Amino acid sequence: MSVSRRVKPHIAGLEPYQPGKPIEELERELGIEGAVKLASNESPVGPSPKAVAAMAQILPEVHRYPDGGCFALRAKLSRRLDVSGEQLIFGSGSDEILELLAKAFLGEGDEAVFAWPSFAMYPIVVQGAGARAVSVPLDANRAHDLVAMAKSVTPQTKLVFVCNPNNPTGTSVGAEAFDGFVEALPADVILVVDEAYFEFVRRDDFPDALGWAQRRPGTLVLRTFSKIYGLAGLRVGYGVGDPELIGYLERARHPFNVSLVAQVAAAAALDDDAHVARSREVNAHGLAYLERELGQLGIETCPSDANFILAQTGPGCADALLQAGVIVRPMGGFGLPDFVRISVGLPEENERLIKVLRRLREGGGS
Ligand SMILES: *Cc1c(COP(=O)(O)O)cnc(C)c1O
Numbered sequence: 001m002s003v004s005r006r007v008k009p010h011i012a013g014l015e016p017y018q019p020g021k022p023i024e025e026l027e028r029e030l031g032i033e034g035a036v037k038l039a040s041n042e043s044p045v046g047p048s049p050k051a052v053a054a055m056a057q058i059l060p061e062v063h064r065y066p067d068g069g070c071f072a073l074r075a076k077l078s079r080r081l082d083v084s085g086e087q088l089i090f091g092s093g094s095d096e097i098l099e100l101l102a103k104a105f106l107g108e109g110d111e112a113v114f115a116w117p118s119f120a121m122y123p124i125v126v127q128g129a130g131a132r133a134v135s136v137p138l139d140a141n142r143a144h145d146l147v148a149m150a151k152s153v154t155p156q157t158k159l160v161f162v163c164n165p166n167n168p169t170g171t172s173v174g175a176e177a178f179d180g181f182v183e184a185l186p187a188d189v190i191l192v193v194d195e196a197y198f199e200f201v202r203r204d205d206f207p208d209a210l211g212w213a214q215r216r217p218g219t220l221v222l223r224t225f226s227k228i229y230g231l232a233g234l235r236v237g238y239g240v241g242d243p244e245l246i247g248y249l250e251r252a253r254h255p256f257n258v259s260l261v262a263q264v265a266a267a268a269a270l271d272d273d274a275h276v277a278r279s280r281e282v283n284a285h286g287l288a289y290l291e292r293e294l295g296q297l298g299i300e301t302c303p304s305d306a307n308f309i310l311a312q313t314g315p316g317c318a319d320a321l322l323q324a325g326v327i328v329r330p331m332g333g334f335g336l337p338d339f340v341r342i343s344v345g346l347p348e349e350n351e352r353l354i355k356v357l358r359r360l361r362e363g364g365g366s
Contacts, residue, residue, distance in 0.1 A: 010130045017120055021327050035325040036352055038343040041167070041197075041308050043230030045282050045346075047265070048275040051231065054268035055261050066260035073258075073267045077238065080270060081210065086243040089250060090258045094196060094222040094237030098125045100249045101220070105158050105190060106131035113152045114161035115144045117168055117334035119194060122161050131158070142302050142310070143171035146181040153189060160185065163194040164209070165201060168334060168341040170304025178207035182216065190245070191219045196237075197306035199228040199276065200283055206305075210240060217242045220249075225262075227307060228279050229269045234262040283307045286344035293354045297361060308343045310336075313357070324356040 004012065020039030027035050070090045078085045091097040098121050106112060106129035114122040116135035126133040136152050139145040144162060153160065162181075165172040185191060193209040213219045224237035236258050239249065269275070287304060294301050294311050302310040310331070318330035318340045331339040342353065 008130070010127050014124060014127055015333070017124055018333055020329055021322070023327065026322060026325065026327055030323070030325065032325055035327065036345065036349045037327040038345050038349060038353060039327040039329045039341075040232070041227060041306070041343045042232050043228065043279055043307075044286070044344065044349060045230055045275070045279045047230040048269045048272035050272045050275070051229075051265040051269040054264045058261060058264045062260055064260065065256050066258060066263055068255040070258055070263050073263045073270075076267050076270055081240060083210075083214070083240055084243070087213070087240055087246060089239045089241070089246050089253070090263075091237050091239070091253070092235040092257050092259075092262075093226060094194070094224045094239070095121055096235075096253070096257060097220075097222055097237060097239045097249065098122070098192075099128075100252045101159060101190070101192060102126060102129040102131070103252045104248045109156060110158045111154060111156040112159040112161065113149055113157055115149065115163065115166065117331070117336060118144075118161070118163045119167050119196075120333075122163075126159075132156075138166075138169065138171075141171065142166075142169040144173050146173060146177050150181055150184055153186065157186075157189050159190045159192060161192045161194060163196075164207065165197045165305040167196065167306065168308070168329070168331060169302045169310050170197075170306040170308055171302055172201060172203060172206065172305040174203060174205040175207040176205070178209075182212055182219075187216075187218070189218070191216070192222060193219070194222045196222065196224045196227055198223065199280060200307050201305045202284070203305060213240050213242070218245055220245060225266045225269060228276055228283075229266070230275075230279065231262070231265055231269060234259070234265055236262040236266045282346070283344050286347065286350050289347070289350055290342065290344060290354070293350075294357075297354070297357055299357070308341050310339055310341050312338050313340050314338055317357075317360070320360050321353070321356060324360075326353050326356050328353070 023037045102125040108130045110131040112126040113134045123133040136149045209221045220239045220241040226232035300312040329341040
């Protein structure tokens with residue numbers, strides 16, 4: 001008897017998520033040291049020293065289960081965002097909250113609409129729940145085509161995801177287009193606005209999705225401690241929505257989904273405004289450097305509002321960079337075989353990438 005006859009067909013049909021290659025793995029494979037990873041949009045600055053100190057202090061307590069309600073973190077964040085505690089849900093990364101949405105709202109016969117290329121977890125959670133993934137191509141500027149997305153909504157549509165800024169293109173949508181889209185969205189469609197990168201945004205007409213979460217029931221704004229806060233390894237993210245929607249997600253989650261260490265670190269990180277400001281500044285400088293240098297190499301890039309940049313380097317570039325000890329994310333799996341996604345690193349990491357790219361170009365390599 002083969003398990004292939006037992007597995008749910010919509011699970012068997014999934015393409016597993018492809019994470020960036022870990023630094024240690026590449027160093028092992030090539031027998032080198034000092035590889036650079038610019039592949040997973042991690043913070044090059046690292047975590048806040050305040051978060052590190054708070055974690056060190058709590059380590060002797062880890063024989064206790066965490067507070068399943070994230071009391072201290074919830075109180076702090078609700079003051080910060082000026083929302084009530086019942087409007088917040090915490091997850092093991094915002095990835096888990098995507099899973100909770102699928103678990104609570106999607107099943108066979110349902111549809112979920114999202115842009116493509118966008119975050120790879122959307123099709124995984126939608127198809128994993130047995131629902132139909134309706135992916136809508138980005139527009140000519142590689143930004144969300146909100147008009148086309150609105151037209152893709154049917155009576156079967158339960159969820160719509162808007163990734164703003166969008167991963168992997170870095171493009172964002174402005175308030176006018178976003179507000180028009182939300183106003184036209186049927187009231188019974190759940191709107192998920194994934195703002196994993198909102199702290200990096202440069203445009204000044206960025207939409208007020210939190211405001212929509214306050215006024216429009218069935219709106220959830222997702223944010224994370226994995227990117228600007230530099231806590232990706234801990235796994236903690238959150239959602240902001242109306243208490244009814246949050247209540248359904250709460251029913252679907254495990255009681256201790258956010259670890260004790262993660263809760264304490266996230267709460268401390270929230271208080272370190274200087275660290276956030278520094279991370280933003282390092283990113284802005286690195287992004288400007290990469291845009292300029294890639295441009296000088298004749299490599300086209302997408303305008304980015306995030307901590308990464310999509311670059312048209314030609315096919316095979318990610319592999320060539322790997323051989324030189326630089327890990328970037330190949331985009332073939334997103335239907336963009338000519339592109340790589342480069343996370344912004346520290347100045348010396350960005351310079352190393354540019355140096356290798358220049359050498360590859362001059363050497364006639366890809
Ligand atoms: C990184 C990322 C997330 C969240 O990651 P977690 O580590 O699970 O919080 C969510 N959405 C997008 C678009 C991302 O790029």
